[in-house]
Amino acid sequence: MDGLLKFVPRPTGVGDVFQLLRDGRPRTRADLAAVTGHARSTIGQRIDLLLSSGLVTPTGEATSTGGRPPATFAFAPGSRIVLAVDLGAVHAQLAVTDLAGEVLVEQSARITISDGPDTVLDWVAEAGRELLARSGRPSEDLVGxxxxxxxxxxxxxxxxxxxxxxxxxxxxxxxGRLRRAFRVPVLVDNDVNLMALGEHSAVYPQVEHLLFVKVATGIGAGIVSDGGLRRGAQGAAGDLGHMAVPGGETVPCTCGNTGCLEALASGGAIVLALRHEGLDVDTSAGVVELVRAGDATAIRLVRQAGRDLGAVLAGCVSLLNPSIIVIGGIVAQAGEHLLAGIREVVYQRSLPLATQHLRIVTTHTQGRAAVLGASRMVADHVLAPAAIDALFEGVGA
Amino acid sequence: MDGLLKFVPRPTGVGDVFQLLRDGRPRTRADLAAVTGHARSTIGQRIDLLLSSGLVTPTGEATSTGGRPPATFAFAPGSRIVLAVDLGAVHAQLAVTDLAGEVLVEQSARITISDGPDTVLDWVAEAGRELLARSGRPSEDLVGxxxxxxxxxxxxxxxxxxxxxxxxxxxxxxxGRLRRAFRVPVLVDNDVNLMALGEHSAVYPQVEHLLFVKVATGIGAGIVSDGGLRRGAQGAAGDLGHMAVPGGETVPCTCGNTGCLEALASGGAIVLALRHEGLDVDTSAGVVELVRAGDATAIRLVRQAGRDLGAVLAGCVSLLNPSIIVIGGIVAQAGEHLLAGIREVVYQRSLPLATQHLRIVTTHTQGRAAVLGASRMVADHVLAPAAIDALFEGVGA
Incomplete structure (x- = not known):
């Protein structure tokens, strides 16, 4: 072999076979040989390695066409676990999941993100260790x-x-800090990107184009396009909060500009507007309570926030042409009043080709979107073909 | 083999080997065996098929490490041709290219798109046949x-x-109509999507996140994200023209809404504004001429159009986080005056993480972006692994 390829690691080929099994459907050696074009003996070796690792498990026998029925194999998502962590401004959520995002144990806690990384990450390490212990799984099952x-x-x-x-x-x-604590790969992302990934993988795996919008103290979005999370060049994609709301130019924003969506339609902005009208409310949760109690002023202001969101989301629809917009975050719990405002403006402002099949809904992941996304991000990383190949490097598949 | 896979065609494996060669770099059989994990004999068979098709060609010999030096092979993009067609409102551009987007012959013509599909597509069939004849290539070389x-x-x-x-x-x-005329696959897309694809593949192949904005009679954009063109759920992504310009709410648009970008900053809008100020101008080309002649009113209005574009593009930057925005279309020929307005507002309105490495430039494809994109779209289609596999179906690779 000449030098052209000296920086390319020799693949073991196990990763590619594993990818075919990742959908969870049982397959025979012959199925896998047919799809890959590899010899039965090659497939046999690779299946044996995957079986020995526990990532793949025997699932029984296929229907025979004569002779001994062939054995079937499938991905065993329960064979490994992930620690998923969602840090918010004042709360944290931790979960231990399997590789398919099934939650084994979970925990919520109040934290203060402004205590800084030393305090907060020490707490994450401690709480994570406790939760892993509570899952009853050995530490070597943790992959990320x-x-x-x-x-x-x-x-x-x-x-x-x-x-x-x-x-x-x-x-x-x-x-780096959490890798020292847990001695496994640690991946970090913006919480809204993870919410988009979590909602997509748990609720809408077949939808190719999804926009997840978090409306809470701040406002942000995560973009799934052609089935994949799109982070943009620096990982800053989806930063809706400081897009300009047409007609909102006079409202100052904490970012130094005026008319930003966050300054008009975030939980914080609604709280300020309600207080301005004499209501005693401090938090986004308080706004949701008022709406649920039928307070007319709160309902009116939430609906107006929906319209302001709609004005920006109409632009997002023109630009991205999603099939579904999922609204999450605490303010989404105000439900139909917020959605009605959003829909009103999106359907008025966007072009018919982009809205003819568009759905606008609230989240279906019960506040777990970010931990489910964190789990999925890790699973995608550790189960990628090259990662699986590396697992068996030198084993001689 | 059981029934699980009966709808999956058995791959010949030639497509995967070809993908490794598509970058044009010469490789030996041993290189390809190492990367794929296939046996040398399997690779040998597949290379022989690709050589026989002409899609791959011998390129010489690699440096030997002792013994007979191994032969190298590479993709031969000149082995097939594509007919690329860009239809505008009042012009058409046709090119015959090879599979790497190299233009062999080309032609421009004035057409009237509003003559309807019968007239225009009959003309395309006729002009296409003439151009193919002029290329001197046999008709069986045309792949799409x-x-x-x-x-x-x-x-x-x-x-x-x-x-x-x-x-x-x-x-x-x-x-369907052009397939009957040329008897090869025909792919159709929005011209701005193709401009994004053409500019990306010809000028910025290494850039992962690119936004191409066409400013002409209308305004539209094509989005490249994570290296791929993103069309959205219905193919309507990138429809910038009817996004709302903050502050422009009073201006009516032909779409029935007000404040659309197209109503403020398109070539047509600038023409109207110039006529309103008493200048005698009819077309976007006329606007560009006035700017080049140093007309202060035209320069002022083009710069203001740039600001309006910037107001919408700032939102696109927040949402997509591209590394480069390419401005094309006839109005882009007004050059720095337009760019200055765009930059002014984008850098003012977008968040620092998204703009720290952002470039905003005019097109470098000399009006050929759409035909280059049309060529690339066809090449990607006919050279995809499954398409190459299908080419050799039943040959027994």
């Missing part, structure tokens, strides 16, 4: 940790990048 | 026809969908 944070994350480095509501976290080495 | 049209195209069907400036074309079976 996924972390969502409420701010922009530079994708290449996995570090927060001047995150507005995370003082002290700019450039923090979250992955 | 790519067509760009100035309106939305429903991606699943390849048919225009209520295209505003193409009266008579709604639902027209462009592909």
């Amino acid at each position: 940790v996924g972390v969502g944070v409420p701010g922009p994350v530079e994708h290449a480095t996995g570090r927060p990048w001047i995150p507005p509501i995370m003082p002290g976290w700019d450039g923090a080495d979250i992955a | 026809v790519g067509v760009g049209v100035p309106g939305p195209v429903e991606h699943a069907t390849g048919r225009p969908w209520i295209p505003p400036i193409m009266p008579g074309w709604d639902g027209a079976d462009i592909a």
Whole structure:
């Protein structure tokens, strides 16, 4: 062999066989030989390696066409576990899941993200260890940790990048710190990207184009296009919060500009507007309570926030042409009043080709979108063909 | 083999070997065996098939490490040709290219798209045949026809969908008609999608996130994200023209809404504004001439159009986080005056993480972006692994 390829690792081929099984459907050696074009003996060796690792398990026998019925095999998502962590401004959610995003144990806690990375990540390490112990699984089953944070994350480095509501976290080495605690790969992303990934994989795996919008203290979005999460060049894609709302130009935003969506339609903005009208409310949760109690002022302001969201989302629909927009975050719990405002403007402003099949709905993941996304991000990473190949490097498949 | 896989065609494996060669770099049989994990004999058979088809060609010998130096092979993009067609409102551009987008012969003509599909596609068939004859290549070298049209195209069907400036074309079976004329696959897309694809493949193949914006009679965009063209659920992604310009709410648009980007910043809008100020100008080309002649009013209005474009593009930057925005279309020939307005607002309105490495430039494809994109779309289609496999179906690789 000449030098042309000296930097390309020799693949073991196990990863490609594994990909075919990842959908969970049982297959025979002959099925896999047919799809890959590999010899039966090659497939046999690779299946044996996957069986020995536990990632693939025997599932029984296929119908015979005569002779001994062939054995079938399938992906065993329960064979390994992931620690999924969602850090918010004032809360954290942790879950231990299997490789298919099944939650084994979970925990919520109040934290203060502004305590900074030292305090918060020490707590994550401790709480994570307790939760792993509670799952009853041996530590060698853990294949990775996924972390969502409420701010922009530079994708290449996995570090927060001047995150507005995370003082002290700019450039923090979250992955390095947790890798030392758990001794497995740690992946970090913006929480809204993970929500999009979690909602997509858990609820809409067949939808190719999905936009997930989180409406809470801030506003952000995660974009799934052609079935994949799109993070953009620096991992900053989906930053809806500071897009300009047409007609909202006079409202100042904390970012220094005026008319940003977050300044008009976030939970924080609705709280301010309600207080301005004399209501005693402090949090987005309080806004949701007022709406549920039927307060006319709260309903009117939430609906107007929906219209402002709709004005920006109409632009997103023109630009991205999604088939579904999922609204999550605490303000989404105000339900139909928010959705009605959004729909009103999106259907008025967007072009018919883009809206003819468009659905606008609230989240179906019961507040778990981000941990499910963190779990999925880790599973995709550790189960990628090259990662599986590397697992068996030197075993001689 | 059981029934599980009966709808999956048995791959010949030639397509996968070909993909490794598509970058044009010469490789030996041993290189390909190493990367694929296939036996040397299997690779040998597949290379022989590719050589016999002409898609791959011998390129010499690699450096020997002792013994007879191994032969090298590479993709031969000149072995087949594509007919690329860009239809505009009042002009058409045709090119015969090879599989790497090299233009062999080309032709421009004035047409009237509103003459309808019968007249225009008959002309395309005739002009295409003449151009193919002029290329001197035998008709069996033609592998496909790519067509760009100035309106939305429903991606699943390849048919225009209520295209505003193409009266008579709604639902027209462009592909079927030209397939009967040329007896090869015909692919149809919106012209701006093809411009994005053409500019990306010809000028920025290494850039993962690119937004191409056409500013002409209308305004539209094509999105490349993670290296691929993103068309959205119905193929309507990138429809910038009817996104709302913050502050422009009073200006009526032909779509029935107000404040659309096209109503403020298109070539047509600038023409109207110049006429309103007493200048005698009819076309976008006329605007560009005035700017080049140093007319202060034209320069001022083009710069303001740039600001309006910038207001919408700032939102696109927040949402998509591209590394480069390429401005094309006739109005882009107004050059720095337009760019200055765009940059002014984009850098003011977008968040720092998204703009720190952002470039905003004019097109470098000299008006050929759409035909280059049409060529690339066809090449990607006919050279996809499954298509190459199908080519050798039953040959027994």
